[in-house]
Amino acid sequence: EKWRAVWDELRPFDADETDTTRERRYALTMFPYPSGDLHMGHGEVFALHDMLARYWRLRGYNVLNPIGWDSFGLPAENAAIKRNENPATYTYDNIETQAESIRRYGLSFDWSRRLHTSDPQYYRWTQWLFLRFYEKGLAYRKASYVNWCPQDQTVLANEQVVQGQCERCGAAVTKRELTQWYFKITDYAQRLLDDMDDLHGHWPERVLSMQRNWIGRSVGAYVDFQIEGHDEPVRVFTTRADTLYGATFFVVAPDAKLAAQLCAPQQRAAFEEYLAQTNRATEIERQSTDRAKTGVWLGVDAINPVNGEKMPVWAADYVLADYGTGAVMAVPAHDQRDLDFARAFDLPVHTVIETGEPNPESSGIATAGDGVYVNSPLLDGITTKTEGIATIVDRLTSNGGGEGAVTYRLRDWLLSRQRYWGAPIPILHCRTCGEVAVPDDQLPVRLPDLRGADLAPKGTSPLAAATDWTRATCPKCGGEAQRDTDTMDTFVDSSWYYLRYCSPDYTDGPFDPETVRKWMPADQYVGGVEHAILHLLYSRFFTKVLQDMGMVDFGEPFTALMNQGQVINEGKAMSKSLGNGVDLGQQIDEFGVDAVRLTVVFAGPPDDDIDWADVSPAGSLRFLQRAWRVAHEVCSDVGVDPSTGDVALRRVTHRTIGDCAGLLDSQRFNVVVARIMELVNATRKTIDGGPGAGDPAVREAAETTAILLSLTAPYVAEDMWAQLGHGPSVSQQSWPTVDESLLVEESVVCVVQVQGKVRAKLDVAPDSDDDALEALALADDNVQRFVDGRPIRKIIVRAPKLVNIVV
């Protein structure tokens, strides 16, 4: 405990804003959400992150390693309703608890930059950024279908829908049309995709793959269809324009505006009923892929542009309103979904590609591969999809019936929440002027003080109930206006916090461009893979928008990303219902901070899950005690010349230093710990087995151990450092210098193989030449035994490590 006071006094971990000589590094870890105290997951991510930050500091970098809290959000609101208080009470109490735990955990954060997204001086700038997006047309309001919980009477964010159910009450979620705020992230879909090239090799492949899937780029074509009785053609998106001759019907999403427009009067009633049925359908039902096809005929026909055939127009919920154009041409022979639908409603199936597989109409299996086009006059003689598609698209483009197109699965970011505990959207609704932005000099739009039952969900935002608060004056006309009562998704807060860390007290903007230029982009971001899509994609989007506004001069916020694994127990995620939870605080009480930190780092590669049943904090503690004892046994004087010490141990020490540097650079922290253990074992042997505790090499090894251990076991490391006669703090030391001459071995083991099997091991000089090794190998008894007089065909020598004799 005394070391905490020392660290607070010396502040060895604050970034130096004035220093211009040292290279800068920005070590960033995902800031915690303040629900309760820290858990094992925090224990892991912080231990890994801190190891890197401390390593960089030892290597002489000027390191920025900030901490803050993502302190807006739903749990605080729920707790406040239950306890009849304001969410701020719960939030800031938890932050204090977590801050205390983080200090106890010995993490090397720069506390002077601490921020909370729920502070008005922070969310003022979240609102300011929203307004800049709004000015650029990147924040807009539209009506659309959103997740709706019929039980709680509230809108749910996608992330609050768990397997089609409301995460709070478990009710089946349905869709409802509402007017909501969106960020136009779809404008950036292609750039978000393209710029991933720069992240390749620095971000986990898994995350890049998830983002790629989520963005969901699809290359195809738009094709225009004339519909009977309608002047305007209707456009569909398809990736298989080459199958156009096989299109036999036409399908629109029932919840797309288009469906209602196309519907003929005599089918109106049937359609209305089907639409109602679709909207009642829950997410679980709609998402199930093996569900029977449903739909209703709209009473009109579309005309196939290439062969003039009539295609009946249907509404069916297997077509999605918000992807492509909300309408498709159905080619049952070559698309499984269309075939399922055709078979359910007895619609014609026209095969236009002979692939050699069974006829789809009779087999029920659509064919999707290459083949010979039939009944497709424009595609005669073509045998590949690629060529077929190109030919049709060319044709459509030249006669104005369509064009090549790219669509994305990515949707615009629905950012408004009908919630209290978030940043209010700084917009006014004026009776005469309409939507009006709150002027910058009136920011922040502060939250009114609501508590308890005022916050309970009632279908609209709790802010709407605060009538004094909603009443405002229109800055344009001076008339009466209403405040927008929605708050922003907390992912908006966390999309720019890493920029604020560079200048947390800046008052002229969200961040000081000068400091951002110095520190950003972050060199290493560490956090959970659960944020692979939302947070990381949103942050990348924000950065690109700010780049376009000229506020930052880079397009990617995080140069490198590391995802730590999960901490699980007995093969399963920890949960209250399983009763298999492991409490971080209890583990620390039992084994100490250092042993717990060492355990999570040593357990395996950072991105692997840690099963707490498989690891041994007791073993870690044992090792730390062994290391500590070594320091206590050292009896040579401080500053003694190590070059007079035992050479064998010195070799181990210097090889360890060299290897650990490389291992830390490639973030192989578990191997670093293994190497430190080997060093301690070697030191122990030197003390017990000859040279003794007074040997200068033992002191050198012990001091090296203390410095290396400071990366992950700061308390023991400080103890050892003090015991070895040095003043605090070991964390202010620099990385030990490797004596290269000690890395040269005086003898190496040469493996001798006969037919690729090891038959002898020889101690040889490292500079032995091929001929000498060959002669030595052949002279070996065991080698001779296995050669057994047979003629030698070939001898491969890789001096000085290997000889292989082929007979």
Next chain:
RNA sequence: GCCGGGUGGGCGGAAUUGGCAGACGCGAUGGUCUCAAACACCAUUGUCCGAAAGGAUGUGCGGGUUCAAGUCCCGCACCCGGCACCA
């Protein structure tokens, strides 16, 4: 279905460019200490044969390249993760 990652002792995991598979640790077994237990320390620990020396075998399965393959190539199986009625 598409995309990404994986498969190695009883367990977690090490193995530059292809060159001694199993570093380091956990657990287990035996021993020292103790009246005893726990702790600590020492030794052994992939499997099979052997008293031992030593030998055989071994990195999911089947092939291939090579003097030499956990590593490279082809095919397959299984596991984990993501997306998914996305046209």
